[in-house]
Amino acid sequence: MGPSRYFLLLASSATLAGCIPASTAPAPRPAAPQSANQPVASDYERQSVGVVGGDAQPTWTLKPVATNARQVTATSYTVRPGDTLRSIGEMSGAGSEAIAMENDLAAPYTLRAGQQLRIPAGLYHRVAAGETGIGIARAYGVDWGEVITVNALSEPYILRVGQRLRLPGHAVPQPPATVDLASRAKAFRLDIDDIATGSQPALGPKGAAAVASAAPRKPVTTAIATPAAFTGRFVWPLTGKIIGKFGPLAPGKVNDGINIAAPKGTPIHATANGVVAYAGDQIAVYGGLILIDHGSGWVSAYGHAGQIDVRRGQAVKAGDVIGLSGASGQVQTPQLHFQLRKNRTPVDPLKQLPAR
Structure with missing residues (x-):
């Protein structure tokens, strides 16, 4: 749209x-x-x-995005005592949201020792401080709306530092010059939905929205x-x-x-x-x-x-x-x-x- x-x-x-x-x-x-x-x-x-x-x-141009996406292969993981969805995501390289969707888990995402989890394959970007959804999408040449769908993101659409966003299958890191242009010329291709959902800078681990x-x-x-x-x-x-x-x-x-x-x-x-x-x-x-x-x-x-x-x-x-x-x-x-x-x-x- x-x-x-x-x-x-x-x-x-x-x-x-x-x-x-x-x-x-x-x-x-x-x-x-x-x-x-x-x-x-x-x-x-x-x-x-x-x-x-x-x-x-x-705001979506304030923080340049480093294209650090990591390709993760499909595997399984056995939950150990003390594991959380986020810690499993950090270990596997996959996003905790993607793992939750793959295993039909619902909030508050309670895990039990011995539980078998499927780790979904995909390309995952690790969110850095100040990055925005729009900036990340532009850095990989994809539509922000696709990223929302793939990760089942919901209001208020504020990313967190360290969050691993699963990218659409056709995502390709863009050259730095292209990313810079996306901050300006390509910004004219954004729509209202993009700005309403993807212009918020990411929050730190203990950060609070202003x-x-x-x-x-x-x-x-x-x-x-x-x-x-x-x-x-x-x-x-x-x-x-x-x-x-x-x-x-x-x-x-x-x-x-x-x-x-x-x-x-x-x-x-x-x-x-x-x-x-x-x-x-x-x-x-x-x-x-x-x-x-x-x-x-x-x-x-x-x-x-x-x-x-x-x-x-x-x-x-x-x-x-x-x-x-x-x-x-x-x-x-x-x-x-x-x-x-x-x-x-x-x-x-x-x-x-x-x-x-």
């Missing part, structure tokens, strides 16, 4: 033409005027966040704790005419959200309480993009922003202004592309928002 799912019909009405992605991304637009009620960002925030960009360097702050003073480059649970209900991010509906548009073309027409500079509001998981413009099709993690598997996305006024790791409340609408990314008219996702699956926002 990628940005192509968001492409809209070219042979639509003039109204829909405003949200048709262009063949190439337009140049960044000047800052939109602020409304009288819009909080003014500090000079520091403007230098860091900019018009449609979040922190200058996204607690969200109302107004982080500097970029947060560590893992961020996800909200314990979704609270409240969703509110409209802004008021405007729906110019693009959720769902199939044409063979092979799907809109994962809705598009709402809005004059340039219209305040964009957080749809519910949560933590900003991403704020930047590294996905060309969406331009200025904000992702908010609401807990319980819910994530909201706000695309085509002309100005971003929040940063990663910031706690927000329903109705808080998080930016201003614009026409950034591959669109021709000012609008907001709005998505709601539950457990990685896009859902129709109109079925979750209050009727109007």
